[in-house]
Amino acid sequence: MLSPLLERRISTFKDLQQIHAQLITTGLIHHPPHLTKLLSHTLSNSLSYACTLFKHTHPQHYNTILYNTIIRGLVDHNSPEHAILSYVEMLLQELLPDRFTYPSLLKACAQLLALNVGKALHGQAVRFGLDCDLYIETTLITMYAACGDVNSAREVFDRMGDQKTRNLVVWTSMISGYVKNQSPREALALVSEMERQGQVPDEVTMVSALSACGDLKDLSCGKKLHLHIERSKMKVCVVLGTAIVDMYAKCGDLKSARQVFDAMHERNVVAWSAMISGYARNNRSGEAIKTFDKMVRESDQKPNEVTIMAVLSACAQSGNSTLGSWVDSYIHKARLSRTINLQNTLMDMYAKCGRIDNARQIFNYMPEKDIVSWNTMIAGLALHGLGEQALALFSQMQSQGVRPDDITFIGVLSACSHAGLVEEGRRLYADMTAKHGIEPKLEHYGCMVDILSRAGLLPEAEEFIEAMPMEPNGAAWGALLSGCRVHNNVEIAERAAKHLMRIEPNNDGIYVLLSNIFAGRKQWEEVKKVRILMHERGIRKTPGCSSVIVDGIFHEFIVGDHSHPESEDVYDYVIQRLRLAGYVADTSEVVLNIDEEEKGDSVSQHSEKMAVCFGLMKTKPGDELLIMKNLRMCGDCHSAFKYISKVFARVIVVRDRSRFHRFVDGSCSCRDYW
C-alpha cells in the first residue's frame, strides 16, 4: 500500500515540497516505492527538483526501478546525455538493468544520434537476454533508423517476424524508419505488406505513409490515403491533419492543403508552419506571407524558428524586404535564439531583396559560421555582380580552414559568370576537381557554359556541352542560347534551341529568345516561323511582370498594364526627358506577338518601365528605387534605366530573373555584361 499522501493530486511545485517534507517526517521516504512515486510526480513538474531528490536519496534505497524512473524522466526532458550517465552510474552501483531500462536508453541514443552507444546497448540487451522483448525491439528499430542505420533496423524487424510478434507499433516504427532515411518507396511497400499480413494501419501509421507520399510527390497515392482516413473515420488530430496538409503541399496541391488546414479543429505552430512553408516552397510567396500574417494576428500560436525561416524564404522570393526587416526585429522581440540557420536565412533574404550590405553585416557579425553561411554570402555577392568580393570571400574561407563543397563552387562560378571573369572561372573549375576532389555536377557544367557563352566563346561553350559526361540539362543549353542572343550567333542558337525544345518543350523562354535572335538579324521570316511553331504547340509567352516597393507597399505592373493611368503621363514625360539626354528606343528585341490582340508587347510598355515611372512619381527625389522583375530585363529597358539614373539622379536597383542590376549615374553595376 502506498501512502495516501501520494494519491493526492499534485499540481504545484509547492505541493511537491510539502509532500516531500511529510514523507521525510513520516520516514516513508526510506520506502523505495514511495520514493519512486514521488520521483515520477516530481519529474512531471520539475526536472531539477527531481534530480536533487534523486541525488539526496540514500544509496541503500537505490534500485533498478528508481533508476528507470530517473532515466526515463531525463529522456523525456531532452537530457539524453544525463540519461546515459545515470545508466553508467546504475551499473557502477551493481544494479542490473531490466526490460524497462532499455527503451529509454535507446531513445536517448536516437536523440543523440549515437549509433555506437546504441549498438553497445543492443549488445548488452542480448547478453542480458532482453533482446526478445517487444518494447526493446521496437525502440531498437527506432534507434537504428534515427541514427541512419536503416539496415540494422530492418534486421531487428525481420528477426521479429520469425516469432510472429510484430504488432502495429512495430510495423509503424519500421515504416517511419524508412521515411526518416529517405526511402519513401520502401515505406509505402511496407504499408501494403502489413495490410497483406492482416495488420490494419492506424492514425500513427498514416502520418508516416502520408509523409512518404509527400517525399515522392505522389499525389494520387496521397489522395488515396486521405480518402482512406475519411472512410475509416480515423480521428484527425493536429498531427495527422498537419501530415495531410504537408502531403498536399509537397505534391503541389495547395488548394487541397488549404482546405484541410482550414477544416482543422486545432492548429499548432507546426500546422501553421507546414502551411506557410508549403506556399513558400511552391513559389506562392504572397499566400505564404498572408498566412503568416493571419497566424500572427488571429491565432494564439507564436511563430518559432521554423515558421520564421519559411516566411523569410517567402520574403526572399518576392523581394519583400519590408516584411523581412519586420521579421528580423520580431526575432529580437520574441527573443528567438539566433541560430546559425536562422542567420543564414536572414542573410539570404537580405541578399535576395537587394540589401547586400545588410547581408554582409549579418555575415561579418556571426559569432559562428557554417559552410552554408559562407555559401550563402558568396552566392549573394555573385547575384549582385560583385565577383571580386565573392572570390575574395572564397579565399578567406579557405584561409580559415573551411573546406569548400560543391555548392560553394556553384557560387564562385556564378560570380565569375556575372562579373565576366572568364580566366578565373576556368581556373576555379579546374581546381575544383584537381585540388578539392569535387566532381562537377550538372550545375557546375551549367555555370561554365554560362561563363563561356556570356564571354562570346560560343563554339567553345558548345564543345564543352558536347563533352559533358552526362546528358546536358536545359540550363546548359539555355545558357548557350542566351549567349547566342547577346553575341548574335544564329547557327549555334538554332542547334541549342533544338536541344532545348526536346528537353523543355513547354518552356516559352526558348521561343522568345530564338525569335529575338532572328529579329536581331532582321530575319523576319524566321521570326514568323517561330511564332507559328509556338502557336501550334499552344505555348504562350509568360507576361513580363514587375513590382516596385513604395513606402513598404508592393505595386505590381504587368506588361501593357493600364491600371495605373497616372503613371502613363509620367511615362511620357520621362521618355521625353530621356530623349533629350540622348536615349533612343532600341526595338531590335521585337518580342513576338502570339495573337494580334496582345498589343502590349512593345518595348515601350515593358512592365519595368511602368514600375520605374510609378516609383519616380511616388517617391521623394533622391530615394533609391527597388524593382523586381519576373523575366530578364531587355536591352532597351537596361539602356533606359541607365539614362533615368542619370537624368533623375536616382539609384535604381533591379532584380531580374538572373541577377541584380544597380543603376547609378548613367551606368549599371553589371557593366552591361549580363
Place this chain on the structure above:
DNA sequence: TTCCCAGAAG
C-alpha cells in the same frame, strides 16, 4: 515502457 507533423545555401 514502444510508433507520428513543419525546416536553409544552388
